Amino acid sequence: MNEQAARHMIVEVGRRLYERGYIAAADGNISVRLEGRRQLLATPTGVCKGFLKPEMLVIVDEEGRKLQGDLNPSSELAMHVTIYRLRPDVNAVVHAHPPVGTGFAASGIPLTKPLVSEVVLTLGCIPLAEYGTPTTEELAQAITPYVPHYDALLLANHGALTYGADLEDAYFKMETLEHFARIALVAHLLGQERPLPPEAVSKLFQIRQRAGRTSPTPSLCQVPTPSGRATEGPANANDRITLTRRQLVDLIAESIEATLAALIDENRSST
Incomplete structure (x- = not known):
């Protein structure tokens, strides 16, 4: 995409993000890789992205150093630079704070359950990157393990990040992320979540592979192994299982929730 077209497209995407x-206020940031120039076009810091003008955008080099523009580039540009460095196929990055998706991020809950086939096909799943202090290198470090394998991330206690082949692609991934967060929330509130079975997820990931899309980490996206077993459980009952603190808390919470639901059902049936 040439610079002039990129400027107008960033303005348009900023407007969409704000209107939705x-x-x-001054949340979020957007960038585009300028074709054939080893430069990035990025939104400025301290400005509402819903009211951008093409001339307000800033040109930086591939390390994020300002080359051209009256305003300063986003203070979170290090995230963008990291993504472009790790993913040569990516030409645009969008960072926003969609309310429901950010609610999951603030609750420490990734969007990794395969509840909707279209989301598995387009994004695989959406993991949660650890918290990093905004405007620091901590954010870039937090997303680094995930960037090669995913096209959308939740940022713990912060927001969401999507990227793609062009800006339209990156923006629509943000729409998909928020749309799926709403669906996941409704499914949880209804108490009847029914994730796709491992065989169905495996078929969807085979389609993704044929389409040349990223290959998410199996253990995060509940992808079965070639033997047909889901990668979330050990092959042997005597194998040692290692859990993070968050996984342990989630496991205990789910157990308590299931026990309470069973008690409520039992009480209803007895009355």
Whole structure:
């Protein structure tokens, strides 16, 4: 994409993000890799992205150093630079704070359950990157393990990040992320979550592979192994299982929730 077209497209995407409520005030940032120039075009810091003008955007080099523009580039540009460095196929990055997706991020809950086939096909799943202090290198470090394998991330206690072949692609991935977060929330509130079975997930990932899309980490996206077993459980009952603190808390919470639901059902049936 040439510079002039990229400037107008960033302005348009900023307007969409603001109108949909994915950002507020000076939240969020957007960037595009300029074709054949080893440079990035990025949104400035301290400005509402819903009211951008093409001339407000800033050109930086591949390390994020300002080359051209009256304003300063986003203070979170290190995330963008990291993504472009690790993913040569990516030409645009969008960072926003969509309310429901960010609610999951603030609750420490990744969007990794395969509840909707279209989301598995387009994004695989959406893991949660550890918290990193905004405007620091911590954010870039937090997303680094995930960037090669995923096209959308939740940022713990912060927001969401999507990227793609062009800006339209990156933006629509943000729409998909928030749309799926709403569906996941409704399914949880209804108490009847029914994730796709491992065989169905495996078929969807085979389609992704044929389409040349990223290959998510199996253990995060509940992808079965070639033997047909889901990668979340050990092959032997005597194998040692290692859990993070968050996984242990989630496991205990799910157990308590299931026990309470069973007690409520039992009480209803007895009355």
